[in-house]
Amino acid sequence: MTMAMNIVSEFGRTGFSGFLPKIFPPFGLSFFFFGCYSVFGHILWDAYPRSKTHYTLTKKRTFIATDHPSKGKLLIDRDIDADMTITLKVGPLKSAFFQGARHGFKRIEDGHRIHKLMRKIQKDLS
Structure with a gap:
């Protein structure tokens, strides 16, 4: 400049x-x-x-609630089923993704534990 x-x-x-x-x-x-x-x-x-995002995991569903700055309030909910693909992205803060890599619990401190819980829920459903 x-x-x-x-x-x-x-x-x-x-x-x-x-x-x-x-x-x-x-x-x-x-x-x-x-x-x-x-x-x-x-x-x-x-x-x-991400600072405006809240995650909830139940025995049957996942919920991602976001107060997005440009899109407003969003709620993404998914049923957990035996065929759902669940992946863990390892890093300083782990992420547990489901339905491919599009949705998931991003950069959370207890990502490994959430990933295990989601796998256990899947196992219990089958």
């Missing part, structure tokens, strides 16, 4: 005027903000909806 500002000031000293010098700062700012989002934004954008 500093380079863009230097180019604009150089154009101003040499008598270059018109539309082009006025477009350099907004054009440079767009790249600056895109770079900031690439480094930090996706982390914050992913964390905010």
